[in-house]
Amino acid sequence: MGRVLVTGAAGFIGAHLCQALLARGEEVVGLDNLNPYYDPALKEARLEALTGNAPPGAFRLHRIDLADTEALLAMMKSEPGIDRVAHLGAQAGVRWSLEAPFAYTAANVTGHLGILEGVRRSEGRIRHTVYASTSSVYGSRTDGPFRETDRVDRPASLYAATKAAGELMSKVYTDLYKLPLTGLRFFTVYGPWGRPDMAYWLFTDAMLKGRPIQLFNEGRMKRDFTFVGDIVAGVLAALDNPPADGGHRLYNIGNSRQEELLEMVSILEELLGVEAVRVLRPMQPGDVPATFADVSxxxxxxxxxxTTDLRTGLGHFVRWWRGHFG
Structure with a gap:
């Protein structure tokens, strides 16, 4: 059995994926630059949690910026045991792309291209690469469910545009070099060890501290909330089954159920035993009104x-929160 390179290994989904790979006896090479988009201490804590249960030598981390192409390519060449890649590293966050646009082109365009080049230069040693895309590529829509064959040329944010660019570059590399590539469009992932910029985290923190919560679009946003455990199971399923023809594939990976943000708030109120103080705000630039995945x-x-409904998944998150923060 070879090794799996996981980019974004200290990130929310990446750390969960590393833990799942280690649990089934895989060796994992992690890559992350632990950037300060949110508190790096949380990323360090994720790494500590996943390495604490790993056999000696089963996991090692390279602290490299995806946009440092020279360092990235050198690492991929120096790790000859890598035979699969799970490329989850990216600059996430729709709203921050309005403030720091070049961070998104660096990580999501230059960084993605660096991974593709590293895979190409492996000359067939890396037999499959799964990479993370996003539901944001579908743009601002109120219909659904969204299907992989739908048009994705109307992004509502620079973040979405950079992830769509990654999909296009992947298709080109498959056509030119026959690289087996699978892109997964994630839909609003949540759960333990999550990201502090996500609504469910912000709401939980504010509600427990007696602060008001900000509900954009007056709380009428609809999202296909997907539990991180289901996402990881989907990544593993895709990783284990490369395209037979060496082609490029795209899949939605979501809960396939649309729920209002207000429903999330109501569930958190029950789980936390706290009534939220709600501040209704207009839609923010770059946000989309709804997401809804067709996962057929x-x-x-x-x-x-x-397999995880929103109430169950938020219950897992709240239990983790109480255990982690006390």
């Missing part, structure tokens, strides 16, 4: 389907 292709090709 994931079910058809991998037998994967989500």
């Amino acid at each position: 292709a994931m079910k058809r090709d991998f037998g994967w389907e989500p």
Whole structure:
């Protein structure tokens, strides 16, 4: 059995994926620059949690910026045991892309291209690469469910545009070099060890501290909330099944259920035993009103389907929060 390179290994989904790979006996090479987009201490804590249960030598981390192409390519060449890649590293966050646009082109365009080049230069040693895309590529829509065949040329944010660019570059590399690539469009991932910029985290923190919560679009946003455990199961299913023809594939990976942000707030109120003080705000630039995944292709090709409803998933998150923060 070879090794799996996981980019974004200290990130929310990346750390969960590393833990799942280690649990099934894989060796994992992690890559992360632990940037300060949010508190790096949380990223360090994720790494500590996943390495604490790993056998000696099963996990090692390279602290490299994806946009440092020379360092990235050198690392991929110096780790000859890597035979699969799970490329989850990216600059996330829709709203911050309005403030720091070049951080997004650096990580999501230059960084993604660096991974593709590293895979190409492996000359077939890396037999499959799964990479993270996003539901944001579908743009500002109120219909649904969204299907992989829908148009994605109307992004509502620079973040979405950079992730769509990654999909296009991947298709080009597959056509030119026959690289087996699978892109997964994640839909609003939540759960333990999550990201502090996400609504459920911000709401929980504010509610427990007696602060008001900000509800954009007056709380009428609809999201396909997807539990991180279901996401990881989908990534593993895709990683284990490379395209037979060496081609490029795209899949939605979501809960396939649309729920209002207000429903999330109501569930958190029950779980936390606190009533939220709600401040209704207008829609923010770059945000989209709704997401909704058609996941029939994931079910058809991998037998994967989500198993965690929003109430159960938020329950897992709240229990983790109380254990982590006290």
